[in-house]
Amino acid sequence: MGIVVDSVTKKMGRETHINNVSLELETGTTNVVLGHTLAGKTSLLRLMAGLDRPTSGRVLVDGRDMTGVSVRKRNVAMVYQQFVNYPSLTVYKNIASPLKMSGMSKGEIDRKVRKTAAMLHIEDLFERLPSELSGGQQQRTAIARSLVKEADLLLLDEPLVNLDYKLREELRLELQDIFKQREAIVVYTTTEPAEALMLGGDIVVMDEGRILQTGPTPDVYHNPATLKVAQVFSDPPINYLNGTVQAGTAKLAKDIEIPLDGHLRSVPPGNYIFGVRSNHLSLSKVAKEDAEIRVKVELAEINGSETFIHVNHGDYRLVVQEDGIHSRRIGSEIPIYVNPCCFFVYDESGALVASPPHGSIQERVK
Amino acid sequence: MARIELNEIAHSYLRNPKGESDYAIKRIHNVWEDGGAYALLGPSGCGKTTLLNIISGLVTPSRGRVLYDGKDVTSLPPEKRNIAQVFQFPVLYDTLTVFDNLAFPLRNRGIEPSEVTKRVHEVADILDLTPFLKKKAAGLTADAKQKISLGRGLVRSDVAAILFDEPLTVIDPHLKWHLRRKLKEIHEQLKLTLIYVTHDQTEALTFADQVVVMLEGEIVQIGTPQDLYENPEHTFVGYFIGSPGMNFLTCTLEGNVAQVDGAKIVLDEKTAALGRKAQGKLELGIRPMYLEVSPVPVENGVPAKVKVLEDQGCHKIAVLMLADKTLQAMLPEGKPVPEEKAWLVFPPQWTRLFADGRLLK
Numbered sequence: 026m027g028i029v030v031d032s033v034t035k036k037m038g039r040e041t042h043i044n045n046v047s048l049e050l051e052t053g054t055t056n057v058v059l060g061h062t063l064a065g066k067t068s069l070l071r072l073m074a075g076l077d078r079p080t081s082g083r084v085l086v087d088g089r090d091m092t093g094v095s096v097r098k099r100n101v102a103m104v105y106q107q108f109v110n111y112p113s114l115t116v117y118k119n120i121a122s123p124l125k126m127s128g129m130s131k132g133e134i135d136r137k138v139r140k141t142a143a144m145l146h147i148e149d150l151f152e153r154l155p156s157e158l159s160g161g162q163q164q165r166t167a168i169a170r171s172l173v174k175e176a177d178l179l180l181l182d183e184p185l186v187n188l189d190y191k192l193r194e195e196l197r198l199e200l201q202d203i204f205k206q207r208e209a210i211v212v213y214t215t216t217e218p219a220e221a222l223m224l225g226g227d228i229v230v231m232d233e234g235r236i237l238q239t240g241p242t243p244d245v246y247h248n249p250a251t252l253k254v255a256q257v258f259s260d261p262p263i264n265y266l267n268g269t270v271q272a273g274t275a276k277l278a279k280d281i282e283i284p285l286d287g288h289l290r291s292v293p294p295g296n297y298i299f300g301v302r303s304n305h306l307s308l309s310k311v312a313k314e315d316a317e318i319r320v321k322v323e324l325a326e327i328n329g330s331e332t333f334i335h336v337n338h339g340d341y342r343l344v345v346q347e348d349g350i351h352s353r354r355i356g357s358e359i360p361i362y363v364n365p366c367c368f369f370v371y372d373e374s375g376a377l378v379a380s381p382p383h384g385s386i387q388e389r390v391k
Numbered sequence: 392m393a394r395i396e397l398n399e400i401a402h403s404y405l406r407n408p409k410g411e412s413d414y415a416i417k418r419i420h421n422v423w424e425d426g427g428a429y430a431l432l433g434p435s436g437c438g439k440t441t442l443l444n445i446i447s448g449l450v451t452p453s454r455g456r457v458l459y460d461g462k463d464v465t466s467l468p469p470e471k472r473n474i475a476q477v478f479q480f481p482v483l484y485d486t487l488t489v490f491d492n493l494a495f496p497l498r499n500r501g502i503e504p505s506e507v508t509k510r511v512h513e514v515a516d517i518l519d520l521t522p523f524l525k526k527k528a529a530g531l532t533a534d535a536k537q538k539i540s541l542g543r544g545l546v547r548s549d550v551a552a553i554l555f556d557e558p559l560t561v562i563d564p565h566l567k568w569h570l571r572r573k574l575k576e577i578h579e580q581l582k583l584t585l586i587y588v589t590h591d592q593t594e595a596l597t598f599a600d601q602v603v604v605m606l607e608g609e610i611v612q613i614g615t616p617q618d619l620y621e622n623p624e625h626t627f628v629g630y631f632i633g634s635p636g637m638n639f640l641t642c643t644l645e646g647n648v649a650q651v652d653g654a655k656i657v658l659d660e661k662t663a664a665l666g667r668k669a670q671g672k673l674e675l676g677i678r679p680m681y682l683e684v685s686p687v688p689v690e691n692g693v694p695a696k697v698k699v700l701e702d703q704g705c706h707k708i709a710v711l712m713l714a715d716k717t718l719q720a721m722l723p724e725g726k727p728v729p730e731e732k733a734w735l736v737f738p739p740q741w742t743r744l745f746a747d748g749r750l751l752k
Contacts, residue, residue: 189434189590194635198699198710219703246704259704304705304724324572327596327616329633330680330721335568346705348680348721350596350617355575 026052026087026177028073028210033082035068035234042068043079044234050210052177055226057242058214060257065234066214070180073212074101086177102171103180106187108163110155116142116166117151123174141173144203161192168196172203181213185220197223218260222246230254247383252375255300261333261344263300263369270294275365278341283316283365288379297378298371303333303346305367308359315362318343325353336361393459393473393551393584395423395446400455402441408453415441416452417608423552425460426582428575430599432589434631438608440556443588447554448472459551473551475544479560481536483543485529489520492528493542500547514542517577533561534570545577552584559594571597592632604628620678622743624750629676635708635719638682639674639745649675649744652714654693659739662751671747681741682720684709685734686727692734700728711735 028050035043043065050056058066071077072084075096083092091099102123110119120142124134142148145165155163164184171179184200185193201224204211215221221228221242228242230249237257238250249255255263268277271294275283285292307315320336320343327333332351336343336359345361353359370379402416411417415438423429423446431439444450445457448469457465464472483492493511502510515521518538523531528539537558544553559567575598578585589595595602596616604612604619604627611625612618623629629637642649642656647663649656656675658666666673685692695718699710707722711733718735722728744751 190592190634191434191631191636198701201699201701222704223701225702243702302705324568324575325597326568326571326593328593329596329620330635330678333568335572348706348723350620352616355572355579 029085031083033079036080041234046236055204055211057221057224058229059221060231064231067182070182074103074180075099100177102176104168104171104184106183108167110166112155116153119166120169120173137173141169145169161188177209179209179211183214218258230257248380250377252371259302261303263302264343265298265300268297268299281316287366288382292370292379300369301363301367303344306345307362308347310362312364315364317360320361322353322357394425396458397421398456400452402452414608428578428585428600430587430595430602432595432602433605437605439588439605443554447474473549475550475553477540477555477558479557481540483528483539488525490524492539493546496543496547510546514545518542534566555587557589626745626748635679637676637678638718639676640716642673642675656737662744665751666744669746669751674745676743676745677737679719679721683736684720686729689734692736695733695735697729697731697733
């Protein structure tokens with residue numbers, strides 16, 4: 026089975042939510058839709074599910090035009106950000122509900138409900154009502170309900186966003202296992218690059234209702250075709266410095282000079298935007314070719330295992346990501362370092378000119 | 392400004408509490424130093440909001456006393472304690488201008504108009520609200536509104552402490568760091584006692600000099616962000632701080648060697664000595680960042696199976712099986728990655744022992 030989204034546009038009043046999107050997804054694949062809030066991710070899922078009708082374009086399932094066919098007549102399951110369960114039904118009945126209408130025998134339903142609940146570790150909660158569950162347990166129940174009927178198309182719309190980080194860690198790992206066992210098209214939306222990478226599979230990067238780039242998830246991460254993709258696919262958003270290439274060197278932000286070695290050697294003279302991810306900026310000099318950038322500390326944000334140091338270099342705002350806990354005083358002036366081999370180079374229109382060759386980034390022991 | 396002392400505090404919401412489990416706060420006895428920036432961190436239901444409400448006076452504790460600079464305020468309501476509070480949702484007068492909102496607490500106390508104007512301008516300046524002073528509060532963004540709530544606390548020069556209850560809940564994730572920075576700045580400039588309740592580790596660790604971690608009505612550790620990361624005093628702190636949290640393995644000891652299902656892990660002299668004296672269930676703990684993973688056999692390497700390799704871009708998380716126990720390790724980018732088998736090295740300086748959940752030290 027496969028689903029084809031063919032030149033679909035969706036308008037709501039004067040706003041365009043989906044702008045001429047085309048996609049082909051196949052059974053047995055996991056597909057991540059990555060984009061900021063309001064990029065059109067939810068709209069795209071709703072069109073695929075048949076919850077909304079496109080303004081123009083077609084949705085084909087197994088080659089058959091299903092545009093406008095109600096969601097009830099399709100074999101689709103969807104999990105939402107909010108925990109959606111039937112409030113008056115027990116966990117068991119919630120999970121069993123999609124099978125009730127299928128005419129399946131009681132024994133068969135029972136077997137499926139128990140198997141699915143066990144996958145999500147909620148088999149001890151069968152008799153509880155949703156209001157007696159924690160947020161994590163409610164979302165596990167909603168996910169179990171979406172898995173139990175073995176839909177051909179499984180859509181998950183930022184399912185973990187309303188859970189706290191410890192529950193997210195647990196569920197992310199479990200979902201990966203579950204998706205692998207599915208014979209379905211899994212489509213999973215997220216705003217978080219780390220979540221996208223972890224789920225792997227293929228990625229669709231969206232912005233303002235359009236698809237910016239598609240491909241195997243790690244490939245797109247390592248070769249974001251435009252500056253916009255690099256921004257969406259980096260958390261914190263990718264740092265950038267304007268630069269000029271001439272006479273064998275690149276001059277960034279007026280006062281940082283780097284030699285044109287490795288992947289930078291082929292960049293012709295001109296004006297560019299140099300992008301570097303936060304984890305490739307460092308508080309200490311790691312390699313002899315590292316360039317120094319003098320900065321002023323704005324804030325050291327500590328998230329438990331990592332520290333994000335927000336700094337300014339003139340008008341440029343940069344974020345340095347370091348493993349572990351690193352306090353820095355607000356307003357202090359410090360050097361930070363970057364290895365030139367980590368730069369993505371974009372032309373003035375934002376198109377990729379050079380990216381670090383995969384595997385060239387040596388271990389940066391910090 | 393004030394030094395706040397909690398003296399043998401316990402609290403139950405029930406009229407006739409029986410067992411320990413009836414208490415939202417079991418026993419808390421500590422001091423919040425004048426001018427400190429504290430975060431109260433814990434999962435939902437741990438009692439952190441109850442404790443904040445006891446400090447503010449919204450809740451009178453069942454037992455114990457609250458002292459502000461040595462003065463007993465246990466039975467005083469919040470308005471008599473000279474504290475300012477910032478809640479999850481901005482509390483302000485939508486129909487008034489930003490200026491009038493900020494001036495309100497001062498005018499209420501009969502402060503001279505010239506002094507009111509001076510203070511409001513000072514505070515607006517600190518909070519970058521000056522351009523909005525003549526605007527109605529109603530039309531402003533959530534972060535501006537939350538800054539006004541904070542400003543209403545700051546305008547009073549006599550404020551003893553500012554208490555925050557998850558103040559960034561309604562703020563767009565991309566804007567949170569601006570407000571975090573503002574709070575840090577204010578603390579550095581004004582040296583006020585700040586107490587900040589949150590369930591989010593980033594909020595707590597970024598904001599506070601001292602983080603107070605709570606679990607089930609008790610404080611399990613008070614420490615700097617670095618203390619909590621490097622020396623968690625309780626297995627809960629190890630688990631709760633850091634993503635992924637600390638690894639824990641039940642073990643037994645033989646000399647300096649911890650045995651985990653037949654695998655041998657060498658400990659340092661001091662840790663092992665503490666372990667030999669300890670009573671109760673013994674667990675070995677190590678952070679994923681400090682666990683070394685080799686794709687080939689190495690000295691002191693413990694063989695393990697690789698279950699999952701999670702690529703997070705800046706590093707990989709390896710999920711490893713040591714016998715039937717799961718461990719996670721953080722592999723820096725560019726480091727050789729194991730395929731099916733891996734050899735784990737536990738650096739002794741980062742390998743801790745816990746007895747019945749408590750760090751041995």
